[in-house]
Amino acid sequence: xxxxxxxxxxxxxxxxxxxLTRQASGGLRRMxxxxxxxxxxxxxxxxxxxSYVRTYYRDPALTARLTGxxxxxxxxxxxxxxxxxxxxxxxxxxxxxxxxxxxxxxxxASAFLFFAPAxxxxxxLANSDxxxxxxxxxxxxxxxxxxxxxxxxxSKPASxxxxxxxxxxxxxxxxxxxxxxxxxxxxxxxxxxxxxxVGFAGGLFHAAGEAPKFYGLILPHGLLELTAVVIAGAAGLxxxxxxxxxxxxxxxxxxxEEGRRAVVMVLGLVLTFVVAGxxxxxxxxxxxxxxxxxxLGVLVEVAFVLYxxxxxxxxxxxxxxxxxxxxxxxxxx
Numbered sequence: 563x564x565x566x567x568x569x570x571x572x573x574x575x576x577x578x579x580x581x582l583t584r585q586a587s588g589g590l591r592r593m594x595x596x597x598x599x600x601x602x603x604x605x606x607x608x609x610x611x612x613s614y615v616r617t618y619y620r621d622p623a624l625t626a627r628l629t630g631x632x633x634x635x636x637x638x639x640x641x642x643x644x645x646x647x648x649x650x651x652x653x654x655x656x657x658x659x660x661x662x663x664x665x666x667x668x669x670x671a672s673a674f675l676f677f678a679p680a681x682x683x684x685x686x687l688a689n690s691d692x693x694x695x696x697x698x699x700x701x702x703x704x705x706x707x708x709x710x711x712x713x714x715x716x717s718k719p720a721s722x723x724x725x726x727x728x729x730x731x732x733x734x735x736x737x738x739x740x741x742x743x744x745x746x747x748x749x750x751x752x753x754x755x756x757x758x759x760v761g762f763a764g765g766l767f768h769a770a771g772e773a774p775k776f777y778g779l780i781l782p783h784g785l786l787e788l789t790a791v792v793i794a795g796a797a798g799l800x801x802x803x804x805x806x807x808x809x810x811x812x813x814x815x816x817x818x819e820e821g822r823r824a825v826v827m828v829l830g831l832v833l834t835f836v837v838a839g840x841x842x843x844x845x846x847x848x849x850x851x852x853x854x855x856x857x858l859g860v861l862v863e864v865a866f867v868l869y870x871x872x873x874x875x876x877x878x879x880x881x882x883x884x885x886x887x888x889x890x891x892x893x894x895x
Contacts, residue, residue, distance in 0.1 A: 565621060580634075605632065655873055657886070660883060662793060664874075669792060672792045672799055675757070680758065681761060684765040694765075697766065724840050724844060725839070725843075728843075741798050743802065743805070785862070786863050787838035787839075796827065797827040800820055841859065
């Protein structure tokens with residue numbers, strides 16, 4: 563490629579990079595996340611161009627020009643690296659709780675879809691001998707209640723078990739979110755199915771007079787884990803509802819806008835699932851007394867709920883709704 567053609571092909575890219583560099587020099591907070599991503603991408607391409615020019619063209623003027631452009635953009639790009647931790651901190655202190663709080667009515671709907679089947683099936687089994695007999699043979703029920711359910715939590719080394727349940731729960735969370743694209747129906751079914759499974763187990767323990775054993779094993783990790791599943795389900799419901807009722811927006815626009823908030827909820831839950839999985843792996847099946855295991859689960863759950871509510875409300879007062887790249891319209895109080 564001759565130098566004139568090279569210039570004609572890449573001049574718009576360099577002009578755009580120069581404009582973004584000037585904009586970034588005035589403060590990255592004024593830039594959208596997409597513009598920052600574009601700045602980094604164009605900087606990398608311009609650096610490649612500079613290397614190419616130095617190797618093949620040996621044009622002093624063009625080399626000097628590109629050297630200055632790459633140096634200016636590089637100073638901005640590499641100067642933003644210390645902000646990475648600040649960006650992550652902002653995500654967890656503001657963006658994630660803002661998204662959950664903004665979608666709190668979908669969280670409530672998701673909780674109902676999960677716990678209504680759980681309570682209904684649990685109560686049915688706990689109060690109906692016929693339902694219990696139909697659920698499983700007596701020998702299977704006895705083994706499940708006396709050994710299998712408890713042994714599950716110590717079936718593998720703690721670290722391996724924690725990693726396994728964390729991975730599984732993250733997959734369930736993303737599935738509950740992604741399934742919402744089917745106009746909410748798959749997410750509703752997934753929530754109801756998982757709730758029914760919890761109710762089934764609880765009902766069998768209640769019917770056998772072993773309810774304390776069930777709660778002693780499920781509550782240490784289950785409070786936080788099920789809360790996270792419910793929030794992931796809410797993200798899926800929010801996604802599906804954007805298609806069902808987009809308001810005055812097109813369905814595509816509504817899906818994009820609400821999807822950017824809903825995906826924040828799911829990404830933020832990854833850390834929540836890690837914490838729940840760690841508790842399940844190292845605490846639930848441990849030799850700690852029941853009161854200590856359950857107490858830890860309650861403490862972590864209360865801390866998580868208070869964090870989401872207090873930080874979510876503060877973000878809402880600043881005009882934030884949990885969308886990526888969103889800027890406050892008022893200072894949080």
